[in-house]
Amino acid sequence: MMSTSIMLFTRDLRIHDNPALTAACRAEHVVPVFVFDDAILNGPFAAPNRIRFLLESLADLRASLRDLGADLVVRRGDPVMEVAWLARQTGADRLFLADERSVHGTRRLGRLRELNVEVSAHPGITVVPPGDLTPAGGDHYRVFTPYWRVWNAARWRPIAKAPKAIRLPSGVTPESLPELADLTPGPSSPDPAPGGERSGRRRMARWLREAAADYDQAHDDLAADRTSRLSPYLKFGCVSPLELAKAGPDGFRRQLAWRDFHHQVAAAFPALAREDYRPRGDRWNEEEDALAAWRDGMTGLPIVDAGMRQLRREGFMHNRARLITASFLTRNLGIDWRHGLHHFNDWLTDGDIADNAGNWQWVAGTGNNTRPDRVMNPLRQAARFDPRGDYVRRYVPELADIEGSRIHRPWTLPASGRRASAYPPPVIDID
Incomplete structure (x- = not known):
């Protein structure tokens, strides 16, 4: 038989x-x-x-x-x-x-x-399965740096060979794939990345060939958009994280290590998407209008609004923009990180429970952050990572006629210098 x-x-x-x-x-x-x-x-x-x-x-x-x-x-x-x-x-x-x-x-x-x-x-x-690396006297690593050291020194498994032929037994009916409308209601993004291993491998090969060499220097440049954009393919396993780790530059391997880090935290703390990993007794602001403005990309802070609009347009957001928008919600507006997590989850194609919740808690100061009081000033972040305003102009068309770094402070310009009626004033004052 x-x-x-x-x-x-x-x-x-x-x-x-x-x-x-x-x-x-x-x-x-x-x-x-x-x-x-x-x-x-x-x-x-x-x-x-x-x-x-x-x-x-x-x-x-x-x-x-x-x-x-x-x-x-x-x-x-x-x-x-x-x-x-x-x-x-x-x-x-x-x-x-x-x-x-x-x-x-x-x-x-x-x-x-x-x-x-x-x-x-x-x-x-993952590159290294959760639980394979554990600290002395503990079930998981709570701080990234020591995890990164052991992760980087770990012996990884060999690449598995792809099969050359597969025989399906007789009598099995494959059945058709369902339609999107049969599985989930609601809107999707108009400019998403295409799914599938072939698309993922093409993107991976092109990025490794054209952009990986300067990843360490350029990955935070919002306008340059030199990130790999491989996160949806990692989420669904269309590309191998191990292949990427072996082929990518050191800075990119570090990002893959962060991904593994969050997965081992989530495995040890299954409530990561619901409960504070490190409770701080925070009393969150419940101002619905501010939360709605953040969700809609209408906060009046151009760098924040650009990130939020990219999210809805593409089902993706640049990693630096994710940090800026999350910090603005939790630190500047004082709104519970869970609201941000849920909105990201509604739109991110790469939305992963461990990564999404781990990163939100890191920014909010309730997670695995060794500097839990850190605040990312959105104006300083904009000046550093979008100095000419090209990222903002790409996603906030109301400000397309403002040149240079002035785009990050449109409320300081006279009405003749901006489309004043189309773009809101800031929801809060930022120094």
């Missing part, structure tokens, strides 16, 4: 460097499957931008699997129940998947292990 395995794709939507897929392909037949999980689709993390990117990534994965002689089996419901049914239908006795340490992923893995199949979870979502 021929051996059959099931490959359950989750957050590893790629063929290259996918250890779980490589291991599954040692069987004579493989059932590659993705299950649209109703527990996720009915929850707060099923934002339209991410569902659109997911559908495009699955279409691309299906095309790659067909090139290898197989197909992607698509189901909707409870992944554990769907896997159990496929195992009975095909006679599969082994299940392979990526080892995801989120609350949902851990719970799902535990339930899968109760099935009558051998379950094998493999690395691939």
Whole structure:
């Protein structure tokens, strides 16, 4: 009797460097499957931008699997129940998947292990899996710098070889991918990045060839936009974080280490998206008008508004702008970081629970920040990282006629020097 395995794709939507897929392909037949999980689709993390990117990534994965002689089996419901049914239908006795340490992923893995199949979870979502690096006397690192030292010195796994052919057992119906409107309501961004491994690998190759060399010097330059823009592809596993870590410059590896750092914090503190990691007894401001102005990119602070409008237009925001807009909300307006987290989650294609919550808490001073009282003055940040105002002009058309650094203080110009009626005054005074 021929051996059959099931490959359950989750957050590893790629063929290259996918250890779980490589291991599954040692069987004579493989059932590659993705299950649209109703527990996720009915929850707060099923934002339209991410569902659109997911559908495009699955279409691309299906095309790659067909090139290898197989197909992607698509189901909707409870992944554990769907896997159990496929195992009975095909006679599969082994299940392979990526080892995801989120609350949902851990719970799902535990339930899968109760099935009558051998379950094998493999690395691939992060460079170094959460829990592999632990400090003496603790379950996880609470400060990034010592984590970075051990992470950078760790011995990484080898790159997994992509399969050359995959045989799907007979009698399995792949089924069609659903439409976006069938999965999630609400608006999506008009200028999003395309989903899929092929798009991700093209972007990765182009960035490594054209921009990676000066990443350390240019990644904070808002107008230059020299960041990799690979975060959505990392979120959905369309590109391998390990491949990027091995190929990218040191400064970029450090960003990947931050990503791993937040994942190991979230694994140890599952309430990271809901509760203060380090409570400080803060009393947050609940002024709804200020929060609405921030969400809409109408605070009257051009650098803040540019970032917020980029978020809605592209489902993405430059990392430096994320820091500026988050600091403005929590430090200048005094509004609870959870409101910011939820808005980012509604729009970010790369919205990841661990990264999003970890970064918001870091800025708010309730997370893994060794300087919890740090405040990023938006005007000083604008002068340093958008000195000519090109980033602001790109996303705030009301200010397109203001030249040079004066764009960051439009309220100081006479009405004849700006479109005064179209752009609001600052919601608060900033020195």
